[in-house]
Amino acid sequence: MNEYTLPIVFGIATGTIARLFMLRTDYRQYPTYLHGKIIHVALGFIAAGLGTVAGPAIMEEEFTAITFLTLAASQFREVRNMERNTLTELDGYELVSRGKTYIEGIAIAFESRNYLVIFTSLVSTLSYLIFNIWAGIIAAIVAMLISKKLMSGGKLKDIVEIEYIEPRFEGAGLYVDNIYIMNIGLPERQKEVLRYGMGFILKPKNMNARSTIANLGQRQAVLHDLSTALGVYRDSGTPALVPLAKRDLDDGRVGVFVLPQEREIERAINVIGDVPTLENAIRMPSEKKSNEGGMGK
Amino acid sequence: MMLEKFILAAITTNPKKVPSGTAVFHCDSKEEMETVAANLEAILDGIAHALTEELFIIVKH
Numbered sequence: 001m002n003e004y005t006l007p008i009v010f011g012i013a014t015g016t017i018a019r020l021f022m023l024r025t026d027y028r029q030y031p032t033y034l035h036g037k038i039i040h041v042a043l044g045f046i047a048a049g050l051g052t053v054a055g056p057a058i059m060e061e062e063f064t065a066i067t068f069l070t071l072a073a074s075q076f077r078e079v080r081n082m083e084r085n086t087l088t089e090l091d092g093y094e095l096v097s098r099g100k101t102y103i104e105g106i107a108i109a110f111e112s113r114n115y116l117v118i119f120t121s122l123v124s125t126l127s128y129l130i131f132n133i134w135a136g137i138i139a140a141i142v143a144m145l146i147s148k149k150l151m152s153g154g155k156l157k158d159i160v161e162i163e164y165i166e167p168r169f170e171g172a173g174l175y176v177d178n179i180y181i182m183n184i185g186l187p188e189r190q191k192e193v194l195r196y197g198m199g200f201i202l203k204p205k206n207m208n209a210r211s212t213i214a215n216l217g218q219r220q221a222v223l224h225d226l227s228t229a230l231g232v233y234r235d236s237g238t239p240a241l242v243p244l245a246k247r248d249l250d251d252g253r254v255g256v257f258v259l260p261q262e263r264e265i266e267r268a269i270n271v272i273g274d275v276p277t278l279e280n281a282i283r284m285p286s287e288k289k290s291n292e293g294g295m296g297k
Numbered sequence: 298m299m300l301e302k303f304i305l306a307a308i309t310t311n312p313k314k315v316p317s318g319t320a321v322f323h324c325d326s327k328e329e330m331e332t333v334a335a336n337l338e339a340i341l342d343g344i345a346h347a348l349t350e351e352l353f354i355i356v357k358h
Binding site: 001133171172182183185186187188189237239240 | 343345353358
């Protein structure tokens with residue numbers, strides 16, 4: 001036992017707690033029980049250790065020791081690769097795939113959460129060392145609140161209005177509102193589609209939202225989340241029963257067509273609203289200066 | 298090589314309207330055409346699209 005033992009134990013504990021706090025298994029079923037969780041808690045523990053020892057290193061004026069934080073960067077980039085590879089491999093066997101954009105979003109989240117753990121451990125250990133344990137606890141709580149704020153992205157309901165529309169056929173063409181989805185030739189299939197199919201219109205609230213929901217990855221994320229939450233009326237070898245999202249070129253609305261196992265309109269609208277806006281899909285044309293007349297002058 | 302969007306077969310009741318360069322199934326009635334198209338759809342893992350009342354194509358997506 002030396003003067004740093006307790007602060008280090010404290011820092012590692014807060015970091016690991018922060019990781020547990022950010023590790024949520026929800027309806028998307030990811031990460032799965034139990035091994036997937038153990039991997040991430042273990043990595044969170046390592047991250048907490050790395051963040052914690054930086055404090056005592058500064059106190060001991062061992063400034064070169066801080067460079068091991070670079071080790072953390074490469075270590076957690078690996079986490080991102082690992083998540084990306086696993087999910088990409090699994091995606092081929094999903095009835096409705098997640099899509100690359102969604103996978104990349106999840107992988108980025110896993111990497112960045114480890115950095116938030118390092119941050120939490122670092123500030124709580126430093127506060128403990130400089131002031132006392134109470135300051136350490138307060139710093140840990142503040143850091144966790146900041147982490148929570150940083151890790152929660154936007155939801156689709158913030159940028160679009162969602163409306164249920166019964167899908168219909170015009171000849172062989174399947175439509176949701178006025179948006180053409182696909183051509184289904186067989187009358188038998190058409191009946192199936194009408195019986196199980198549900199249509200939704202996502203109406204963008206502004207120009208930025210219009211570009212964001214136009215992204216194919218974002219649309220695939222909507223289809224995947226809906227199919228996960230409500231089930232999917234589909235099997236391999238039935239490409240006619242694939243959920244699709246198509247865009248109205250005139251006004252940027254997106255027509256979503258899905259075949260869920262449970263036809264609950266309210267729940268479906270809630271699920272679509274809770275789909276994360278993928279950070280790789282977000283576009284902000286309004287941020288471009290020339291659009292405001294600034295650069296063009 | 299993976300093919301995206303490819304006409305695997307055509308089913309028709311009007312021999313004059315058939316495309317060349319693909320497998321064509323001639324049928325006598327609309328009902329027969331629909332049965333053949335449904336079977337081919339299942340066998341080929343494609344989608345049966347109706348181009349006209351007389352012509353179905355099975356497309357691999």
